[in-house]
Amino acid sequence: MSWDPTRGAPDAPAAPQPILAGLVRGARGRCPCCGEGRLFAGYLRLVPECSACGAPLGRIRADDAPPYFTIFLAGHLLLPGVFWVERAWQPPMWLHMAVWLPAFTIACMLLLRPVKGAVVAWMLRLGLTGDEQGAPVPVAPPRGTGDA
Numbered sequence: 001m002s003w004d005p006t007r008g009a010p011d012a013p014a015a016p017q018p019i020l021a022g023l024v025r026g027a028r029g030r031c032p033c034c035g036e037g038r039l040f041a042g043y044l045r046l047v048p049e050c051s052a053c054g055a056p057l058g059r060i061r062a063d064d065a066p067p068y069f070t071i072f073l074a075g076h077l078l079l080p081g082v083f084w085v086e087r088a089w090q091p092p093m094w095l096h097m098a099v100w101l102p103a104f105t106i107a108c109m110l111l112l113r114p115v116k117g118a119v120v121a122w123m124l125r126l127g128l129t130g131d132e133q134g135a136p137v138p139v140a141p142p143r144g145t146g147d148a
């Protein structure tokens with residue numbers, strides 16, 4: 001089975017929205033197209049291509065979008081707690097920093113990878129496969145006999 005940007009996953013359920021399925025697969029660290037191959041080769045580095053369907057995942061450049069969405073999510077998850085603690089107990093600023101800075105760091109580290117996976121799935125869905133940025137094409141065997 002090879003990657004085709006115009007088809008859905010072969011084993012996708014009949015009706016669910018493909019974009020949502022792709023986002024969930026990406027967030028789980030799986031290929032957004034087939035859900036079988038791995039998406040990451042490290043903490044944040046993408047595999048060159050899906051081992052199951054051949055989707056060109058490594059050429060997708062998410063750039064600053066995953067950190068942006070990660071900071072947005074972490075802020076909305078933790079800031080209500082910061083404000084609630086401040087209003088309830090008014091702890092000293094050093095205690096806020098000692099508690100909340102590590103909490104934000106841990107939250108961002110835990111969220112960044114799934115957010116990047118979802119962003120990559122979203123980009124793949126939009127057709128942003130790296131061609132639009134002139135990303136280098138992976139080395140492929142030469143076509144034909146070379147008599148040209």
Ligand SMILES: [Zn+2]
Nearest residue numbers: 031034050053
């Ligand atoms: Zn795949």
